[in-house]
Amino acid sequence: MIKTVIFDMDGVIVDTEPVHRYAYYLQFSELNIEVPEEMYTTFTGFSTRNTFQTLKSYFPTVEQEVEDLIQRKRTIFNDAFDTKEDLYLLEGVEDLIKDLYNNGIQLILASSASKVTIDRVFTRFNLHQYFTHIVSGEDFPQSKPNPAIFIHAASLSVAPKEECIIIEDSTNGVKAAKGAGIYCVGYKSEHSHLQDLSEADLVIEHFNELNAEKISQLKG
Incomplete structure (x- = not known):
């Protein structure tokens, strides 16, 4: 039972995946990195911290600390979340x-x-x-x-x-x-x-x- x-x-x-996706890809653009769809899909179920830890191993040009990356992602996400009307x-x-x-x-x-x-x-x-x-x-x-x-x-x-x-x-x-x-x-x-x-x-x-x-x- x-x-x-x-x-x-x-x-x-x-x-909330569309909101996460929007936030991540805006941030990828800011970081000047191109993340292919196949790679992005493997992050499903990852925490934000693990996502950025993985990304930093793939893209050595990303010099920011993981904590700073997390905070930026969270800011973009929260702004989008609060204004997105089609979240249900x-x-x-x-x-x-x-x-x-x-x-x-x-x-x-x-x-x-x-x-x-x-x-x-x-x-x-x-x-x-x-x-x-x-x-x-x-x-x-x-x-x-x-x-x-x-x-x-x-x-x-x-x-x-x-x-x-x-x-x-x-x-x-x-x-x-x-x-x-x-x-x-x-x-x-x-x-x-x-x-x-x-x-x-x-x-x-x-x-x-x-x-x-x-x-x-x-x-x-």
Whole structure:
């Protein structure tokens, strides 16, 4: 019996990826570097810190410190986030969150996003009330596919990890979930560009495929 659902945020609850993409590519332009689509795709699920650490290894011309790069990205992102009107929850996810909450299933967020970004999203869409814990990737030295964030999230569960599931939409996120030894639902949406969800235990294309009754019966 599944008692806890661990959600990723970007691409699962809300699609902030276009805002991140805008911020990153504006910053790449400022840094005079060209990041090909294939490389950018591999950063999905990375924290901002890990993204810039990786970029600095590829582009030695980037002389700024990682912390300075992070702050600049955050400034661009926050400005865009506050002015972007077409930012919305992904279709069906709010109904699923409320259904799980109303049926006594614990909800935990485990996102690579910074605490500031998570709080902006959760405040904008009034989501704090449903989640018992929020775990940010900025607290971990390595990003997904390293499983540390999910191992920690599962440790906050009211149940053992065998009674938890993770909902993810990225290659790195699914790998992290399986590395943590936790049942993984892969969400394949129109936003899951070039993401490989083949290691997931179950793949869905819309959140109406899930509800509290179905999830509680999944084998963790």
